[in-house]
Amino acid sequence: MIPNDFIQTLLSRVDIVDVVDRYVPLKKAGANYQACCPFHSEKTPSFTVSPTKQFYHCFGCGAHGTAIGFLMEHGGKSFPDAVEELARDAGLQVPRIERPGESDRREQAMDLTAITLEAAKFYRGQLKDSPRAIAYLKERGLTGAIAAKFGIGYAPDAWQPLASVFSSYEEPALETAGLVIAGDADKRYDRFRDRIMFPIHDSRGQVIGFGGRVLGDGEPKYLNSPETPLFSKGRELYGLFLARNAIRDAGAVVVVEGYMDVVALAQHGIDYAVATLGTSTTPTHVQKLFRQSDRVIFCFDGDAAGRKAAWRALENALPVLADGKNAGFMFLPDGEDPDDFVRRRGKVAFEELANQATPASEFLLTELCAQHPPTSVEGAAALVAAARPHIAALTAPVLTALMQRRLADLAGLPENELRRLLGHRAEPDRGHRAEPDRGHRAEHDRGHRTEPARARSHDDASGSQGSRDEPSRRPLRPAQFGQRRAPSLVRELIQALLLQPELARSGTLPRPEGGTPEDAALSALVAYCAGSEHTLTTAGVMQYFAESPHESVLASALAAAEDAGITAEHAAVQLADGVARYWQQAQREGFPGVPGESVPTAEEAERLRQLEMVRRAVSAVSIRQPKTTRDH
Numbered sequence: 001m002i003p004n005d006f007i008q009t010l011l012s013r014v015d016i017v018d019v020v021d022r023y024v025p026l027k028k029a030g031a032n033y034q035a036c037c038p039f040h041s042e043k044t045p046s047f048t049v050s051p052t053k054q055f056y057h058c059f060g061c062g063a064h065g066t067a068i069g070f071l072m073e074h075g076g077k078s079f080p081d082a083v084e085e086l087a088r089d090a091g092l093q094v095p096r097i098e099r100p101g102e103s104d105r106r107e108q109a110m111d112l113t114a115i116t117l118e119a120a121k122f123y124r125g126q127l128k129d130s131p132r133a134i135a136y137l138k139e140r141g142l143t144g145a146i147a148a149k150f151g152i153g154y155a156p157d158a159w160q161p162l163a164s165v166f167s168s169y170e171e172p173a174l175e176t177a178g179l180v181i182a183g184d185a186d187k188r189y190d191r192f193r194d195r196i197m198f199p200i201h202d203s204r205g206q207v208i209g210f211g212g213r214v215l216g217d218g219e220p221k222y223l224n225s226p227e228t229p230l231f232s233k234g235r236e237l238y239g240l241f242l243a244r245n246a247i248r249d250a251g252a253v254v255v256v257e258g259y260m261d262v263v264a265l266a267q268h269g270i271d272y273a274v275a276t277l278g279t280s281t282t283p284t285h286v287q288k289l290f291r292q293s294d295r296v297i298f299c300f301d302g303d304a305a306g307r308k309a310a311w312r313a314l315e316n317a318l319p320v321l322a323d324g325k326n327a328g329f330m331f332l333p334d335g336e337d338p339d340d341f342v343r344r345r346g347k348v349a350f351e352e353l354a355n356q357a358t359p360a361s362e363f364l365l366t367e368l369c370a371q372h373p374p375t376s377v378e379g380a381a382a383l384v385a386a387a388r389p390h391i392a393a394l395t396a397p398v399l400t401a402l403m404q405r406r407l408a409d410l411a412g413l414p415e416n417e418l419r420r421l422l423g424h425r426a427e428p429d430r431g432h433r434a435e436p437d438r439g440h441r442a443e444h445d446r447g448h449r450t451e452p453a454r455a456r457s458h459d460d461a462s463g464s465q466g467s468r469d470e471p472s473r474r475p476l477r478p479a480q481f482g483q484r485r486a487p488s489l490v491r492e493l494i495q496a497l498l499l500q501p502e503l504a505r506s507g508t509l510p511r512p513e514g515g516t517p518e519d520a521a522l523s524a525l526v527a528y529c530a531g532s533e534h535t536l537t538t539a540g541v542m543q544y545f546a547e548s549p550h551e552s553v554l555a556s557a558l559a560a561a562e563d564a565g566i567t568a569e570h571a572a573v574q575l576a577d578g579v580a581r582y583w584q585q586a587q588r589e590g591f592p593g594v595p596g597e598s599v600p601t602a603e604e605a606e607r608l609r610q611l612e613m614v615r616r617a618v619s620a621v622s623i624r625q626p627k628t629t630r631d632h
């Protein structure tokens, strides 16, 4: 058996978005990811994957689960196999010895990794026999030890060097692995020739591809493996596997643009750097990085191209920037790349510059102000208009609030005025947000005679798509909750607790004995959460109850929370409010077991929530006084 503790740890280390995306390409939709459901046939996507809840749900067929559940349901894996696969991705050892065989797909992937591994060994061996390649690396200041650590090799200057490695050069897998190119008239040749070879590892340390730098003046200067079943440049980061421990020790990860930069930095003691692979930073990259560290420093050249690349990285970082996570941007002096910089000025100078990295929030506002100086009314208006989509992209509540305050200050507007312009409300305003939706739905209902309460959760190809997408993506105010769907109080408590399972420890929660499935589910949920000793997450709790009698009640409550756009922040308030109402109701009905002082009031819960948000915001370095922007 695999201990539950390990399952909980595992689920907090893997990203379900990564896992699902490997099988079902996902598209970003608001805070979530969507695709057409792999479990039933449909034309418009109702399969939703939530990165915050680490849970997937199909609003069409009801399929749902965690990353483990997905591998089981979609990949047809057994529970132990699914756990094993995820553990390997996360670099964890499953505390268990025996393990049955794996699926065909995995074996095929193993075939390709066996090929890339053989190629890596070959290139490494060739380096020893190439004085020219060795001279090049020495000239760049690299020692043999660093070259060995990164497994650097050399692809000889010939058409078919790999023919000496593999028994059949005609083997199609060599092409699939991106090592051999089939040219005209079936003429096959090696992709990498006369290049310094940098093997690219996945999170398990397996070689999945290569980067090759030309030795002379040839073109292209840098050549990477193509997209293969193993390698996708949009999700892999060069050096991440080797840097993992150093990243943890340093409490930060530096992101540079080239593999030579990563190696040069490591040569000078900065061994917590990684590189994107000939592509700009993607949201997947950013998510991967934030799983390794709360502090990610993007390092760019100080020239116009560098600032442009930094801006793209910023745009991709904003949506995944959680409170407590900190993205910084550092710019090297014009004309220097990290390799030049660290060779000329050394580790200390580099780290000093890294420590002064501009927080994402500041970089965003500084750049926007440079483009739209708020020195006139028109300028301020242009600034707000330009900032609007970026602020809308933010999902972190504290960061959003702080950004709004800064922007209001810069634009010389009262904050609530700015919020109005940005389309946010300073005060909860009942009905405002629900109205357009309700209007849509009334129309829709008239036309279709669907059951109103369920209409929104179904994937229907009619014109109602907009009514499902737009308003439901937006977080609802707690005050609005319940008006839409009027779920039972118990169901409301289940939802809140699933979103914030840690809160089960902070008060006397009801364990109803009414005998309904929802009562039973809530009781079981409270008992498990209050009694567990490890950190609780939504996915961890759902996995614990997978295949239990309570699973369907819990999953549908969670899906309803998703559909209504209830965030974890709202859940805290909703829980305190719901608990208070529950006990009031119980008291009115003469229920004897009403607890006394220990029930947190709604105000108390709100205060705790605020404290927690402040705590998280303080650890994010992005809080600066407004005047610093003007100093730039």
Ligand SMILES: [Zn+2]
Pocket (backbone or CB within 6 Å): 037, 038, 039, 040, 047, 058, 059, 060, 061, 062, 063
């Ligand atoms: Zn489905």
